[in-house]
Amino acid sequence: MxxxxxxxxxxxxxxxxxxxxxxxxxxxxxxxxxxxxxxxxxxxxxxxxxxxxxxxxxxxxxxxxxxxxxxxxxxxxTERDISNFSNEIHTPAQKALIEKNGLEILKWTLPYPNRVGQIDAGNGNSLVIHSSFVKMKIASQTVFVALFSMSNKTLLMIDLITKTPLMTYSNLHGNSVVGRIAIGIDGTNFIISCGMDGKAILCSIDGNYQLEKISEIQLHQRLVTSLKYLYINDEEYYLCSIGWDFKVKVHKLNVKNGTWEVIGYNRLLTNGTCMETFWFPTFNNIKYPLIIVGRLDSSLLSYFIIDERDKKLIQICSLSLNDSEFNNHSFHPTSMVITKTTDNNKFLITVGTNHIPYMRIITILLPDIQELINENPIISNEQNSIIMADISKKLSQIALTSSNEQSFANASSIPIIRNITVSNLNSLSPQDKYSNGIIISRSSLGKNGIYIAGDDGKIRGLDLKDGHIIELKGKTHEGRMKSMLLGEIDGIGEIIVSCGAIDKTIKIWECDSFELN
Structure with missing residues (x-):
């Protein structure tokens, strides 16, 4: 009923x-x-x-x-002095949050890509559905590649230095299934591909760039929206995913023997739209595996911890993106990235929203996980993974049922953390209600700022410190972009690869040898 x-x-x-x-x-x-x-x-x-x-x-x-x-x-x-507020990008409440936590957001780092070329991948009239950057280790050689899932059911691997195809594999998911997501595991020769049917396949690439299927699993009942991994050791990884079946799941993947172990899952109230995963360090150098999920029709982010001992994925709290304090559904996040501060123990999450006509960029400060669970973990040296200690008193208050699937009826008892907004900026990147917002962070490159893919075919850079927006120069796409990746190549520097949804072209943006003003 x-x-x-x-x-x-x-x-x-x-x-x-x-x-x-x-x-x-x-x-x-x-x-x-x-x-x-x-x-x-x-x-x-x-x-x-x-x-x-x-x-x-x-x-x-x-x-x-x-x-x-x-x-x-x-x-x-409360009376506020707003006489000098007109030129500020931060509200008084945001400035107070920044000062209280001693946040120092790094300014945009130069140089950035300003020269654009086109990659002929031989894709013809095929659309790139998903793309990702991987620094792979193949036959003892380091190779910088881009992986593309194509609408013609092809998995494509491009060498980003020579800009030529290294591998083309057709019908990886069968004759009738199109690939949805393809990612590689950095420093290895392993690739994980997810099809529109929700199945995930683990593959390896040999020295001749031949693909070999190792194992597969029905990851979700419907298509996978986002797939990310967390490093445990050289053989094991947490594989985190959200799908169009209202679920966020965590598996432990052993790439050596190709096994997938279910760690936990949680049913969301609405379908997930974006996800980030990371290890959250504490003051005593112990790390927690965490997942943050954004979803449709809610401006709340779901904050999860992976409890491997009890095979659970536990929602600790919800994080509010909405400054209105009491309205959670006027917008929702469409993409999410981790951004950098000078303090390695403080994490910022930046999200792109579904606001129209221009995407907004909201950055929040993540609350300290140690304060949220108020307990200490124990490290297993044998497995080099987190095993939660006896924290049943606290986690039993958070885990509302004994099963993995938390009860909707009790969802309202999950605490909502508010007043954590660092900035709320207009990206000037056009979009409409049909857009699939894309933002990527430079933090993985040790730099600050984000790139935004606009529906006008332009790529913009946003300095999160002062709100300054740059626009990458060169011939843009004809209309919106379907996907975009960011990476750094030894001897070349920062690169961006963008894939058009209308013109179906693949473009690569690189840096000149001089710094830009």
Missing amino acids: TLEQNGLDDHIQLLVAQYLQANRHTKTLKQFEIEVDRPLSSHLAAEDVCGVGGKAILEESLESIIRDRMNFIKAGS
């Missing part, structure tokens, strides 16, 4: 019922159901808390909504 969305009254009644049920006011809840002539308690079951199209109805509790509203009123009553 599903619940129809009948407007504001339905939502308010459910919020009241959820409050009464959570506080065990059983008699009052029954009387309330009689007065509104609706069996509200039955609609609070996990399977009934999603409305039409899977949109979450009770993502926040009545208490949290009222608390946020009171904080908003209180904040609004």
Whole structure:
């Protein structure tokens, strides 16, 4: 049985019922159901808390909504000096956050790519669906390559130095399935490809650039939206994914024997749109494996920790991107990257939004994971991986059910962390409601700033310190871009490869030998 969305009254009644049920006011809840002539308690079951199209109805509790509203009123009553605010890119609240945490955002680093050429990949009229940069190790040789999943069911590997194809493999996922995502594992000869059917295939590349299938798994029931890995050791990796089946999953992949071990999964209230994974260091040099997921119809990011010992993926909290304090659904993130500060123990997440006519770029400060779980892990030297210690008291409050799949009915009890916005900038990059926003970070290259792919075929760079926008010079694409990758090649420097959705061309942007002003 599903619940129809009948407007504001339905939502308010459910919020009241959820409050009464959570506080065990059983008699009052029954009387309330009689007065509104609706069996509200039955609609609070996990399977009934999603409305039409899977949109979450009770993502926040009545208490949290009222608390946020009171904080908003209180904040609004505080007198602020805005006489010199017109030229600032940060609001007073953002400046206070930056000063409190001692954040020093790095300024844009020169040089950046300013010379554009075209790669003839022999793709004809085929569209590049996905592209990724990999620094591979093949037959003891380091090779800088771009991987492309093509609409003609071809997996293509291009040497970015010679700009020539190294490998073309057709029908990796069968005659009827188009590849969706292809990534490589840096420093190895392994590739992971996901098809539109949700299956993932682990492959290796030999010295003659011949592809060999090692193993495969049904990663998601529908297409995979994003796929990333976390290094554990030279043989094992956490493989993190979100798919169009409302799930975020973590597997432990052993590339030596080709095995996939399920670590945990969590069902999202709406489909995921973007994801980032990383190891979060603490003051005692212990690291936690973390995942952040953005999703449709919500400006909240879901913050997960991988608990390998109990085979769970646990949502610790939600992170608010919305400065309005009490509205979570006016926009949602479409892409996400990690950005750099001078403090290696402080992480910033930058997201591109679905705002129209121009994408907005919102950067938030991640709360310290140690403060959130208030416990210490134990490192297993044998496995070189995180094993969560006895933190059952804290995590049992976070993990709302004994299964991997957290209950929708209890989703509103997950804490929402607010007032963490560092900046909210206009990218001047045009898009519409059909756009698939793309941003990529320079942090992996030890530099600051992000690149944004615009629907006008132009690539823009945004300095996150002062909001300054540059526009890469050269012949642009004819219309929007389907994918874009960023990498750095020894002896050449920073490169960008962009793939047009309309003109179906592949372009490579490189640096001249001089610095740009």
